[in-house]
Amino acid sequence: xxxxxxxxxxxxxxxxxxxxxxxxxxxxxxxxxxxxxxxxxxxxxxxxxxxxxxxxxxxxxxxxxxxxxxxxxxxxxxxxxxxxxxxxxxxxxxxxxxxxxxxxxxxxxxxxxxxxxxxxxxxxxxxxxxxxxxxxxxxxxxxxxxxxxxxxxxxxxxxxxxxxxxxxxxxxxxxxxxxxxxxxxxxxxxxxxxxxxxxxxxxxxxxxxxxxxxxxxxxxxxxxxxxxxxxxxxxxxxxxxxxxxxxxxxxxxxxxxxxxxxxxxxxxxxxxxxxxxxxxxxxxxxxxxxxxxxxxxxxxxxxxxxxxxx
Amino acid sequence: xxxxxxxxxxxxxxxxxxxxxxxxxxxxxxxxxxxxxxxxxxxxxxxxxxxxxxxxxxxxxxxxxxxxxxxxxxxxxxxxxxxxxxxxxxxxxxxxxxxxxxxxxxxxxxxxxxxxxxxxxxxxxxxxxxxxxxxxxxxxxxxxxxxxxxxxxxxxxxxxxxxxxxxxxxxxxxxxxxxxxxxxxxxxxxxxxxxxxxxxxxxxxxxxxxxxxxxxxxxxxxxxxxxxxxxxxxxxxxxxxxxxxxxxxxxxxxxxxxxxxxxxxxxxxxxxxxxxxxxxxxxxxxxxxxxxxxxxxxxxxxxxxxxxxxxxxxxxxxxxxxxxxxxxxxxxxxxxxxxxxxxxxxxxxxxxxxxxxxxxxxxxxxxxxxxxxxxxxxxxxxxxxxxxxxxxxxxxxxxxxxxxxxxxxxxxxxxxxxxxxxxxxxxxxxxxxxxxxxxxxxxxxxxxxxxxxxxxxxxxxxxxxxxxxxxxxxxxxxxxxxxxxxxxxxxxxxxxxxxxxxxxxxxxxxxxxxxxxxx
Numbered sequence: 001x002x003x004x005x006x007x008x009x010x011x012x013x014x015x016x017x018x019x020x021x022x023x024x025x026x027x028x029x030x031x032x033x034x035x036x037x038x039x040x041x042x043x044x045x046x047x048x049x050x051x052x053x054x055x056x057x058x059x060x061x062x063x064x065x066x067x068x069x070x071x072x073x074x075x076x077x078x079x080x081x082x083x084x085x086x087x088x089x090x091x092x093x094x095x096x097x098x099x100x101x102x103x104x105x106x107x108x109x110x111x112x113x114x115x116x117x118x119x120x121x122x123x124x125x126x127x128x129x130x131x132x133x134x135x136x137x138x139x140x141x142x143x144x145x146x147x148x149x150x151x152x153x154x155x156x157x158x159x160x161x162x163x164x165x166x167x168x169x170x171x172x173x174x175x176x177x178x179x180x181x182x183x184x185x186x187x188x189x190x191x192x193x194x195x196x197x198x199x200x201x202x203x204x205x206x207x208x209x210x211x212x213x214x215x216x217x218x219x220x221x222x223x224x225x226x227x228x229x230x231x232x233x234x235x236x237x238x239x240x241x242x243x244x245x246x247x248x249x250x251x252x253x254x255x256x257x258x259x260x261x262x263x264x265x266x267x268x269x270x271x272x273x274x275x276x277x278x279x280x281x282x283x284x285x286x287x288x289x290x291x292x293x294x295x296x297x298x299x300x301x302x303x304x305x306x307x308x309x310x
Numbered sequence: 311x312x313x314x315x316x317x318x319x320x321x322x323x324x325x326x327x328x329x330x331x332x333x334x335x336x337x338x339x340x341x342x343x344x345x346x347x348x349x350x351x352x353x354x355x356x357x358x359x360x361x362x363x364x365x366x367x368x369x370x371x372x373x374x375x376x377x378x379x380x381x382x383x384x385x386x387x388x389x390x391x392x393x394x395x396x397x398x399x400x401x402x403x404x405x406x407x408x409x410x411x412x413x414x415x416x417x418x419x420x421x422x423x424x425x426x427x428x429x430x431x432x433x434x435x436x437x438x439x440x441x442x443x444x445x446x447x448x449x450x451x452x453x454x455x456x457x458x459x460x461x462x463x464x465x466x467x468x469x470x471x472x473x474x475x476x477x478x479x480x481x482x483x484x485x486x487x488x489x490x491x492x493x494x495x496x497x498x499x500x501x502x503x504x505x506x507x508x509x510x511x512x513x514x515x516x517x518x519x520x521x522x523x524x525x526x527x528x529x530x531x532x533x534x535x536x537x538x539x540x541x542x543x544x545x546x547x548x549x550x551x552x553x554x555x556x557x558x559x560x561x562x563x564x565x566x567x568x569x570x571x572x573x574x575x576x577x578x579x580x581x582x583x584x585x586x587x588x589x590x591x592x593x594x595x596x597x598x599x600x601x602x603x604x605x606x607x608x609x610x611x612x613x614x615x616x617x618x619x620x621x622x623x624x625x626x627x628x629x630x631x632x633x634x635x636x637x638x639x640x641x642x643x644x645x646x647x648x649x650x651x652x653x654x655x656x657x658x659x660x661x662x663x664x665x666x667x668x669x670x671x672x673x674x675x676x677x678x679x680x681x682x683x684x685x686x687x688x689x690x691x692x693x694x695x696x697x698x699x700x701x702x703x704x705x706x707x708x709x710x711x712x713x714x715x716x717x718x719x720x721x722x723x724x725x726x727x728x729x730x731x732x733x734x735x736x737x738x739x740x741x742x743x744x745x746x747x748x749x750x751x752x753x754x755x756x757x758x759x760x761x762x763x764x765x766x767x768x769x770x771x772x773x774x775x776x777x778x779x780x781x782x783x784x785x786x787x788x789x790x791x792x793x794x795x796x797x798x799x800x801x802x803x804x805x806x807x808x809x810x811x812x813x814x815x816x817x818x819x820x821x822x823x824x825x826x827x828x829x
Contacts, residue, residue: 170428177413177424184411188425189396300415 004268005261008140014264015144018257019152023218024049024210024227025252026155028234029241030162031206033248036238037166038199039179039301040088043099045207046231047106048080052211054110057222058117060124070151070212077208080106081201088200089193092305103231111224118222126220127151151209151217158206162245175199179299182306192306207231229282236285242296251288258284315512317482318449323351323512324402324482325386327372332381334367341367344381345540347533349483349514354505356517356525356546358558359535360755361726365518368535369485372516373405374398404481406472408488414461418471419443421460422478439478446477450507465614466497473504483514490524494613495783495816502528520756521784522551534558559756567763567788569807570771574791575604578775579625579656579744584634585799586624594620596799597634602744602775607766609790610779613819617799618779619661622748625777626658627651639743652681657742659733661749661779663726667733670722674714675703677721678736710735711761727758734765744775751785763789783812797821 004010028045035042052073060069080102087098127149135146166172177185178195186192214230215222233255241247262277315323328348334341342364349355359365370376372383374392382389385401392398395405412421423439440456447454452470460468469489476484486505490498505515505528519525525532526546534541534557541557555563579602588594594617602608612618623629625636627648636644643651660666668677679688679699687698703717712731714724721729730750737745747766751759766789770776780786786793793810795802795818802818 168434169432170423170434171432173416173420173424173434177416180415181411181413183409184413184421185424187395187407187411189394189399190425297415 005264005270010264010268012140012143014257014260016147017263018253018260019144020148020218021256021259022249022252023152023155023213024230025234025237025256026158026249027206027210027213028231029237029248029252030158030245031203031210032235032238033162033241033243033245034166034175034199035196035203036302037179037243037299038175038196039182039299039304039306040085040196040200041095041099041235041303042081042084042102042200042203043096043232043235044080044084044102044106045099045203045210045234046227046229047103047110048077048204048207049211049214049227049231050106050110050225051080052077052208053215053226054113054211054222055208056212057124057215058113060216061118061122066124066127066216069216070209073208073212074205075208077204077206077211078201079204080208081204082197084204085197085200088305089196092307095303095305107225114222114224121221121223123221124216127217149217151213155213156249159245159249166245176299178306179301182301182304186306186308196306207234210234233281233285236289239298240285240288243299244296247296254288255281255284317513318511319446319477319480321402321480321482324349324514325351326384327386327403327483327514328384329368329372330381330384332368332371332378332383334364334371334376334378340538342371342378343538345535345538347540347543349516351482351512351514352509353531354509354515354517354529356519356529356532357535358519358522358525358532358554360558360757361753362537362755363535363558364538365535366487367538369405369487369516369518372398373403373485399479399481402480402482403485404476404479404483405485406469406476406487406489408491410468410472412460412468412471415459417457417459418454418463418474419456421471422456422475426479442478443474446474450477450504450511452504464497465492466494466500469493469497469501470504481513483516484508485516485518487518488520489517490519490521492614492781494819495812496820498524522554523784525554526551536560555756563756563760567767569607569767569789569791572605572770572791574606575773575775577601578604578639579777580635580637581621581625582635582637584621584624584636585632586620586629587632588620594799595624595631598796598800600777600794600801602777604743604775605770605773606791607770607776607778607789609786609793610777610796611783611786611793611815611819612781612796614781616796618748618781618796620799621796622658622661622746622777622779625651625746626656655740655743657737657740657745659730659737659745659747659750661752663729663733664722668721668729671720673718673720674707674712674724674732675699675717677732678703678706678717681736681740706735706739709739710765727754727761730754730758730762734762738765738769741772742769742774744777745769746777746779748779749781750778751780751782759785783815786815787812795819 028049032042032045055076056069056073059072060066084102087093088095129147130150132146136142174190174195178192182192214226237248237251240251259281262280265272265277266274317323326348330346332342332345345368347368357365367376371378374395374397390401419436419440422443423434423436428435429438443454443456452474454470454474460471489501493501509515517529529546531543531545533543581598581600583597583599584595585597586595610618620629624631627646631644635642638654638656643654664670682688687695689695700717707714707717710731713728721732750762766776778789787810791807792804794804795815797819802823
């Protein structure tokens with residue numbers, strides 16, 4: 001039975017769905033990378049994703065326009081980010097605890113809205129596959145890499161874009177300095193609060209889109225708690241990726257490929273208990289985090305509120 | 311001085327800057343009381359005063375960080391308003407903070423470019439910034455690599471980055487807040503060369519320092535503040551070191567420490583081939599040998615980060631030794647726990663008194679019994695004996711002249727000098743057999759420093775072995791019977807009191823060994 005895994009069709013399937021499954025991780029973790037590079041740990045990603053997933057799904061369902069759905073998800077995520085920014089920057093609340101609060105808020109509210117507005121699980125016709133002339137037709141490679149919908153491509157484009165912004169622009173320089181030494185940034189006239197507001201809201205927006213990618217591009221349904229921990233894994237991926245977009249990409253791919261593998265194991269009825277199979281990605285997360293801890297130094301000001309000293 | 315009024319950096323000179331009648335109040339404190347201060351192009355003007363005298367407040371007013379309640383600032387005769395550091399920078403006023411404002415994970419050019427508009431719009435223009443840095447470095451004789459990461463640079467080099475950063479932003483007048491506090495003697499000399507060059511080119515410099523000999527060496531005028539009031543401004547030519555000291559403190563101050571000759575006793579605290587790792591896991595001590603005798607102060611000099619902190623921590627049981635032995639009064643203590651070592655009467659005055667010496671939010675009384683609260687007479691059967699603790703604390707606060715509203719005051723609200731007195735009261739009142747004192751006077755003013763030194767000398771007279779770790783060479787030279795220099799986790803040499811010169815110690819601190827001069 002295990003030999004079934006090693007047929008060309010299945011291997012291509014595992015790789016292709018692995019690539020696709022990385023989409024929500026990428027949006028959420030790249031967004032989180034910006035926040036953490038500026039010194040703010042946002043543990044509320046999961047809640048932002050859930051609300052984004054619901055907003056995108058519901059708006060798409062009502063209007064029939066998927067892009068309006070994405071817009072709604074981005075907006076809802078940004079609002080959640082604004083709240084997180086106010087709590088952590090202005091009120092200087094402990095970041096981990098506030099993040100958990102925002103997660104629970106998103107979890108509860110998305111479920112409440114689902115119950116009140118929809119009541120039962122429905123489906124939408126999600127984003128269609130986007131054929132790229134000349135690339136999609138390449139045998140094998142085309143099937144693996146260029147047979148996806150636009151949100152998947154967008155997630156991968158985000159990686160070099162984020163790298164470029166962080167490393168080649170004055171904005172990126174500000175973000176990095178605020179995350180490492182906010183006192184120094186402040187002394188040079190950079191608004192620490194402004195930069196942090198920007199990154200947290202950007203992170204919220206991308207988390208909202210991450211949720212939307214689940215409900216309107218990958219699964220095309222909305223269910224309560226449909227992210228089931230995905231947002232927390234996105235936060236872990238930022239650590240795993242050493243706070244660098246390319247590292248985050250590596251982590252997201254590794255994680256989603258394992259996930260894809262376990263899904264195929266279940267589909268093919270390979271005699272590994274499904275509970276064990278489902279656990280694989282999570283066990284892997286813990287292992288990888290344990291093994292890579294202290295490999296790269298976290299931003300020095302991560303989780304530290306900034307106040308101008310007298 | 312250049313004839314025209316343009317500086318080498320292309321900026322316009324600030325011929326005069328006058329602060330007059332500056333008053334700044336904080337709730338309950340009059341930080342500056344009608345202070346006058348002025349700087350001219352081409353001079354170094356020292357601002358001298360004890361901690362809390364109002365120097366920082368005055369400079370923060372000048373740098374736009376505080377808004378004065380009264381008074382005005384005139385730049386080239388024109389009144390100016392400073393609402394933020396950005397305003398100050400735009401008018402050509404720069405500041406080198408005591409704690410460098412650098413982002414260690416960024417390169418030199420990234421640090422310089424930070425917060426400035428780029429010629430390439432949203433993209434950074436680091437190449438252009440690097441070129442300009444090299445240009446400025448050339449004008450002012452500063453050696454600097456724009457592509458180096460700040461964490462790779464020595465403290466002296468980082469300071470140069472700060473100076474470049476200010477010059478790049480067009481500083482014509484520069485405030486230097488205790489710039490020599492962290493430098494080796496050689497680095498101080500290099501800084502002075504740069505400062506002289508800058509004044510020759512028409513910059514005005516404000517030099518804040520506690521170190522009187524430096525003020526006399528580099529400055530033309532000096533203004534003294536005490537308790538927020540201006541005591542006066544004098545020309546350096548018309549003053550002496552001891553004048554300045556008594557002027558600053560408000561009473562006669564002795565600049566030297568008289569060490570009563572003591573016959574050195576038996577070696578009491580001995581390090582044999584001690585090695586250990588730093589927090590990062592790299593070797594911090596590499597087979598260090600040292601003997602501290604009873605009734606002696608052994609000064610350990612060295613540039614910060616050469617294993618001083620690790621040495622103190624290994625000796626007190628806070629850091630495991632990977633090799634070697636530590637012996638206290640003939641008994642090996644190498645792998646004992648901090649608690650057991652404490653019981654063997656080794657006292658420790660830690661470098662970070664707020665982090666390692668105190669629990670900030672605990673009261674004075676609670677901090678005073680931190681070492682021995684589990685023992686009689688402070689507790690019995692697991693219950694604290696509060697009356698005993700209170701009377702013990704009252705006694706110590708009185709004996710060590712700690713200025714505190716009460717023994718129930720949290721230590722975090724005390725001044726630095728009084729916090730250190732609480733540490734001393736706890737560590738010295740137990741009649742220790744040996745003391746490790748790490749940077750015991752760092753950040754303290756002359757009055758508090760005198761007090762700490764007197765206490766250590768009293769311990770020496772009682773026959774205690776004292777290891778004095780300090781980065782302040784003046785302190786080492788004044789207080790030590792013998793001076794050991796640590797470099798990269800090893801002792802470079804040991805010099806006797808009276809035979810040591812700052813130059814020779816400076817060379818040893820930089821890792822240069824001269825066999826002939828080692829005792």
